[in-house]
Amino acid sequence: MASTAAAPASGRSEWDGGVAPMGASYGKLMMWFFLLSDAFTFSALLITYGLVRSSHQAYTGEVENFVFSQAYWPIPEKVFESVPFLHGVSLPLVFVGIMTFILIMSSVTMVLAVEAGHRMDRATVEKWMLWTILGGLAFLGCQAWEWTHFIHGVEGEGANFVHAGLAHNPYGPPDFAAFFFFITGFHGFHVFSGVCFNFLIYYNTVMGVYERRGHYEMVEKVGLYWHFVDLVWVFVFTFFYLV
Amino acid sequence: MEHSEDHVHVTVLPPDKAKIKKLWTVAGILGIVTAVEFVIAFTMGHGPLKTAIFVGLTIVKAGYIVGEFMHLRYEVKVLFWSILIPLTFIAWMLVAFIYEGMSIAGVRF
Numbered sequence: 001m002a003s004t005a006a007a008p009a010s011g012r013s014e015w016d017g018g019v020a021p022m023g024a025s026y027g028k029l030m031m032w033f034f035l036l037s038d039a040f041t042f043s044a045l046l047i048t049y050g051l052v053r054s055s056h057q058a059y060t061g062e063v064e065n066f067v068f069s070q071a072y073w074p075i076p077e078k079v080f081e082s083v084p085f086l087h088g089v090s091l092p093l094v095f096v097g098i099m100t101f102i103l104i105m106s107s108v109t110m111v112l113a114v115e116a117g118h119r120m121d122r123a124t125v126e127k128w129m130l131w132t133i134l135g136g137l138a139f140l141g142c143q144a145w146e147w148t149h150f151i152h153g154v155e156g157e158g159a160n161f162v163h164a165g166l167a168h169n170p171y172g173p174p175d176f177a178a179f180f181f182f183i184t185g186f187h188g189f190h191v192f193s194g195v196c197f198n199f200l201i202y203y204n205t206v207m208g209v210y211e212r213r214g215h216y217e218m219v220e221k222v223g224l225y226w227h228f229v230d231l232v233w234v235f236v237f238t239f240f241y242l243v
Numbered sequence: 244m245e246h247s248e249d250h251v252h253v254t255v256l257p258p259d260k261a262k263i264k265k266l267w268t269v270a271g272i273l274g275i276v277t278a279v280e281f282v283i284a285f286t287m288g289h290g291p292l293k294t295a296i297f298v299g300l301t302i303v304k305a306g307y308i309v310g311e312f313m314h315l316r317y318e319v320k321v322l323f324w325s326i327l328i329p330l331t332f333i334a335w336m337l338v339a340f341i342y343e344g345m346s347i348a349g350v351r352f
Contacts, residue, residue, distance in 0.1 A: 023319040036326055043333040047340045054344030057352055063289075077284065093284060100277055108270040111312045115263060119256035211253055227312045231305055237277075238301040242284055243294050 031221045035228045038190075042232050045186060046239050049179045056173055074172035076241050082149055096241050099142045100233065103191075106135025107230040110198075114223045117216025122205060125219060129202040132226065136195035143188045150180060180240070187236055190229045197222045269311045276304050 012018035022029055057072040066078050077092035084095070113128035151164045162168050169177035201222050210216045280300055287293045310316035315323055 021319070022322040022325070024322060029322070032322065032326055036329055039330065040333065043336060047333075047337050050337070051340040051344035051347075054341055055347035055351065057348070075289075093281070097277070097281060101274070104270065104273050104277070107308065107312055108266060111266050112263065115259065115266070119258065120253050121255045121258075122253075124258075224313055227308055230312075231308045234301060234304050234308065238280070238297050242280060242297050 025217060027221055028217070028224070031224050035224060038228065039232075042186070042235070045179075045183050046235060049183060049239065052175050052179065056175070068171050070173060072172065074176060076243075079150075079171050080146075080241060084145055093241055095142070095146065096237060099139055099146075100237050102135055102139050102142065103230050103233050106132050106139070107227050109135060110223045110226045114216075114220050117210070117219040120211070120216070122208070122211055125205050125210075125216060126202065129198060129205060129219070133195060133198050133202060136191055136198060136226075139191055140188065140195065143184065143191070146184070147181075150177075183236060183240060187229070187232055190232065194222075194226050194229050197225060266311070269307050273304055273307055276300050 024032075053073050059066060059072045059075055063075065063078075066075055068074060068078075080096055081090050081092040082095065083089070083091045083098075109128045109131040113125050113132060116124035116128060153164070153170060162170050164170060164177045164180075166178050166181065167174060171177065201219055204210060204218065205216075210218060280297060283293065283296060287296075315326060
């Protein structure tokens with residue numbers, strides 16, 4: 001596809017913007033540069049998390065003996081160990097793993113939609129876009145559960161149990177919850193807008209807009225955004241949940 | 244595919260089997276790397292080595308997503324480097340901020 005660099009655009013001379021040195025359309029290029037700037041935003045959030053975490057005391061004892069305390073930064077696998085319908089069972093990071101799987105799968109269905117678009121195969125684009133939207137909604141549902149559980153915790157933790165908020169949280173220093181809300185919230189908002197874009201693309205495909213236009217490049221552009229959302233989650237998964 | 248014939252005549256090409264197979268292979272690699280990360284998370288003691296392994300595996304996954312799914316590997320070299328080179332700022336930011344954070348901890352405790 002984008003292998004014909006410097007191919008002159010029709011009706012324009014070389015000195016009149018008729019050459020595309022990057023071999024990509026204006027819209028696609030701008031999507032790339034927007035994503036680059038968005039990568040800086042997410043890096044700033046994640047790296048600041050690293051700064052604040054490394055400026056707090058770390059827990060130095062055995063993992064088995066870990067208890068929540070305001071004195072040191074919590075171990076993420078001790079905070080995120082619940083899975084819906086499996087009440088009281090300790091399954092560290094399993095639910096986050098499921099969320100990661102959902103997002104990677106929706107990235108695959110997106111790239112399959114792009115592939116179908118290259119072949120002008122409307123029915124297949126529709127099919128894969130629907131799967132992608134479903135994956136995005138499933139991820140958002142998981143995140144809603146994750147937030148609710150993070151805020152309310154497990155019942156029966158004692159009378160002095162505090163709900164997690166920006167000022168206090170039962171897991172560790174206040175900054176821990178603040179970063180949880182900011183980083184996963186900012187990512188979740190990206191997923192939400194991604195689902196909206198995906199729906200728009202699906203709608204336009206069904207209405208035959210791209211078929212009349214003669215190409216499905218919009219699917220590609222929104223696909224870039226959607227893969228980026230998946231990419232960010234890969235980093236959030238590592239730096240917030242694993243490390 | 245019947246409704247393709249509504250107004251405009253569209254030639255639908257057959258699926259590119261090799262390409263689709265490659266996409267599923269990439270998906271499989273991403274799944275396996277994530278599974279490996281899980282195993283390491285529960286079998287290795289915390290330390291700089293573990294963090295280094297996680298960072299390395301994350302970069303592998305990022306490479307596959309950006310290179311294959313986002314197709315950057317196959318774009319023109321100018322575009323490829325226009326995206327990659329600015330990312331070095333992030334590497335510097337990481338080093339500077341973590342160093343700063345450890346210094347703050349040194350002053351506080």
